[in-house]
Structure formats: structure tokens, C-alpha cells
Amino acid sequence: xxxxxxxxxxxxxxxxxxxxxxxxxxxxxxxxxxxxxxxxxxxxxxxxxxxxxxxxxxxxxxxxxxxxxxxxxxxxxxxxxxxxxxxxxxxxxxxxxxxxxxxxxxxxxxxxxxxxxxxxxxxxxxxxxxxxxxxxxxxxxxxxxxxxxxxxxxxxxxxxxxxxxxxxxxxxxxxxxxxxxxxxxxxxxxxxxxxxxxxxxxxxxxxxxxxxxxxxxxxxxxxxxxxxxxxxxxxxxxxxxxxxxxx
Amino acid sequence: xxxxxxxxxxxxxxxxxxxxxxxxxxxxxxxxxxxxxxxxxxxxxxxxxxxxxxxxxxxxxxxxxxxxxxxxxxxxxxxxxxxxxxxxxxxxxxxxxxxxxxxxxxxxxxxxxx
Ligand code: SF4
Ligand code: FES
Numbered sequence: 001x002x003x004x005x006x007x008x009x010x011x012x013x014x015x016x017x018x019x020x021x022x023x024x025x026x027x028x029x030x031x032x033x034x035x036x037x038x039x040x041x042x043x044x045x046x047x048x049x050x051x052x053x054x055x056x057x058x059x060x061x062x063x064x065x066x067x068x069x070x071x072x073x074x075x076x077x078x079x080x081x082x083x084x085x086x087x088x089x090x091x092x093x094x095x096x097x098x099x100x101x102x103x104x105x106x107x108x109x110x111x112x113x114x115x116x117x118x119x120x121x122x123x124x125x126x127x128x129x130x131x132x133x134x135x136x137x138x139x140x141x142x143x144x145x146x147x148x149x150x151x152x153x154x155x156x157x158x159x160x161x162x163x164x165x166x167x168x169x170x171x172x173x174x175x176x177x178x179x180x181x182x183x184x185x186x187x188x189x190x191x192x193x194x195x196x197x198x199x200x201x202x203x204x205x206x207x208x209x210x211x212x213x214x215x216x217x218x219x220x221x222x223x224x225x226x227x228x229x230x231x232x233x234x235x236x237x238x239x240x241x242x243x244x245x246x247x
Numbered sequence: 248x249x250x251x252x253x254x255x256x257x258x259x260x261x262x263x264x265x266x267x268x269x270x271x272x273x274x275x276x277x278x279x280x281x282x283x284x285x286x287x288x289x290x291x292x293x294x295x296x297x298x299x300x301x302x303x304x305x306x307x308x309x310x311x312x313x314x315x316x317x318x319x320x321x322x323x324x325x326x327x328x329x330x331x332x333x334x335x336x337x338x339x340x341x342x343x344x345x346x347x348x349x350x351x352x353x354x355x356x357x358x359x360x361x
Contacts, residue, residue, distance in 0.1 A: 160330055161330070164329075164330075164332070193250070194250070197250040197251060198249065198250055198251050199251045199253070201251070203251045203253040203257070206326035206327075206329065206330055207326075208330065229257060229261070230261070232250075232254065233254035233257060233258045233261075236250070236252070236254035236255075237254070237258075239250075
């Protein structure tokens with residue numbers, strides 16, 4: 001197996017001693033088929049144990065290793081060294097406050113996620129004895145893609161709208177709202193519309209589409225937002241132009 | 248947070264986007280054909296002109312295509328201004344939407360005077 005000397009330029013910031021961040025250079029010998037996360041781990045094990053970054057699964061499932069790699073939001077465990085011939089610049093995800101080195105605080109995203117109520121809402125709860133709410137494969141397909149989100153927040157780092165307007169609910173949270181709206185077992189769309197159909201919701205989106213480009217699991221949040229814009233527009237027509245508010 | 252009234256401007260924008268996707272390639276093709284002097288008989292300026300002059304439905308269709316495309320472009324430009332950091336959205340919106348409306352009215356006047 002081929003080894004290569006990998007040059008990393010890594011953002012460092014220690015809140016206890018630094019007033020601002022700086023870049024540190026490392027050189028480590030890596031196997032050609034490694035990912036950026038492997039290189040960072042080797043740096044931490046052999047060169048600098050003070051380097052901080054988050055990771056857990058090493059297989060694009062946990063969503064915790066998001067960082068900017070050569071300026072692009074990516075999962076470090078899903079980014080192969082062989083695609084990066086030169087020095088690799090590694091920085092914390094943009095649009096989120098940096099806690100330490102490559103670790104960012106996702107609190108704003110967590111709060112927004114809660115606001116869209118990403119769980120099944122029932123108006124008529126059926127008693128447990130009646131068994132589960134059944135669903136056909138076709139009904140499952142209507143939302144499956146949007147259920148694949150791993151909450152990595154790469155789409156928030158990619159979204160220029162979120163960067164400019166922090167109150168924007170943002171791609172992943174809205175895509176999850178759509179996921180539950182599309183679920184045949186759910187009856188909570190009206191509640192979610194109170195957030196989705198506001199200015200902070202889908203209407204802040206200008207359809208740049210960067211979220212869908214960076215999403216590592218192909219959720220395609222942009223398509224969810226466009227579909228919700230269309231549905232919200234029909235709601236608006238019903239509420240404002242039809243007699244009786246369409247009720 | 249109240250629900251937004253954005254659908255008022257967004258719906259015609261979305262409709263215009265669809266219209267543009269379908270008709271602008273046709274217009275580009277026709278322009279190219281004219282440039283190379285290879286206009287099919289039915290699509291010459293004279294025959295289209297007389298067809299438009301005679302048929303109210305055709306006028307309405309052309310007006311619809313123009314008005315929606317103009318609105319859509321105005322809205323897209325408004326979003327682009329915002330994305331590029333021009334934070335005077337109300338003014339930008341007023342100027343661009345007014346331009347689209349004025350141009351649409353001009354198109355209507357021209358079409359119905361034919
Ligand atoms: S939508 Fe995609 S990019 Fe955004 S948080 Fe979910 S998995 Fe990550
Ligand atoms: S370590 Fe879990 S997604 Fe990368």
C-alpha cells in the first residue's frame with residue numbers, strides 16, 4: 001500500500017489562551033486510501049495531542065465530523081486524501097461559533113430543529129391494542145429520502161442565506177419538517193406551518209441549492225423547501241382568496 | 248411569527264420560471280434561425296405579426312409569457328441583490344417589481360393595438 005506525506009493546514013483556537021484563531025501546519029505520512037479524518041487522528045496520536053475535533057462513527061452515519069476542507073463543508077470521514085494532491089486546509093464549519101480548534105457549537109441548529117417539531121404528531125391517538133400505524137412501501141417512499149438526514153449541519157455551512165440571516169430556520173430542519181409532513185401517519189402539518197410558512201421559514205430561502213450539493217447522504221433539502229413553498233402558496237390562496245378561508 | 252404573504256410575489260415568480268424554461272429556448276432558436284436566414288415559412292415576422300393581430304387568444308398567451316417572465320426575472324434579480332449583500336430589500340423590490348409591471352403594461356398596450 002502506497003504512503004504519501006500529507007501536509008495539513010489546520011485552524012487552531014484555544015478559548016483559554018487565544019483571542020483569535022491561527023493556522024498550524026502538520027506533516028504526516030498517510031496511506032493513499034485514507035480519509036482526512038485518519039490524517040487528523042494520526043496527527044493527534046503522533047504529533048499533537050492537543051488538537052481537538054469531533055468524530056465518532058468513521059462511516060458517514062453520526063454526522064459529527066463536519067468541517068471545512070479546502071473551503072468546502074465536508075465530512076472528514078468521507079473525504080479521501082487521494083482527491084487532494086496539495087496541502088489540505090482544514091477549518092471548523094463556517095456559520096457556527098467555534099468552541100475550540102475544529103469543534104463548533106451546533107446549539108442554534110438544535111434549537112431550530114425543535115421548532116419544526118420533527119416527530120409524529122397525532123390528533124387522534126389510537127390505543128396501543130389496535131397495533132401500529134401501518135404504512136405501504138409507497139407511502140414510505142414519499143419521505144424516506146428526507147429521513148436520511150444525519151444532522152451533520154454541512155448544509156447550514158453551505159447556505160449563504162443562513163450565513164447572512166441567522167434567524168433562517170435553514171435547510172436540514174425544514175427538510176425534516178417536510179419529512180414529517182409527508183408521512184402518512186402524521187397529522188401535524190398545520191402546527192409545523194406556523195414555523196415553515198413564515199418569513200424565517202421557507203420564504204427566507206432563495207433557492208441557491210448549495211445545501212443539496214454538499215449533503216453527504218443526498219437528502220436534497222432544496223427540493224423539500226421548494227415543495228413546501230408550493231404547498232404554502234396553495235395554503236395562502238385558500239386562506240386569503242377562497243370564501244371561508246378554505247376551512 | 249405570522250405566516251408570510253410571500254406567495255403573492257412567489258407564485259407568479261415560480262410560474263414565470265416555468266414559462267422561461269419552456270419558451271426562452273424557443274425564442275433563442277428562432278433568433279438563431281433568423282440570423283442564418285433560415286426562417287420556416289409559418290414563423291416569419293410577417294405571418295406571426297398578422298396572426299397576433301387577428302387572434303385575441305394569441306395576444307393573451309404572448310402577454311402571459313412576457314408578463315410572467317418579466318416578473319420572474321425581477322424577483323430573481325431581487326433575490327440575487329439580497330444574496331450579494333444589498334440589504335435594502337424593500338427599495339430593490341419596489342424598483343424591480345415596478346419595472347416588471349411597467350414593461351408588462353407596455354407589452355399589453357403594444358399587443359392590443361396591433
Ligand atoms: S440535510 Fe444533509 S447536509 Fe443537511 S444536516 Fe442533513 S445530512 Fe447533513
Ligand atoms: S465520524 Fe461519523 S460522520 Fe464522520
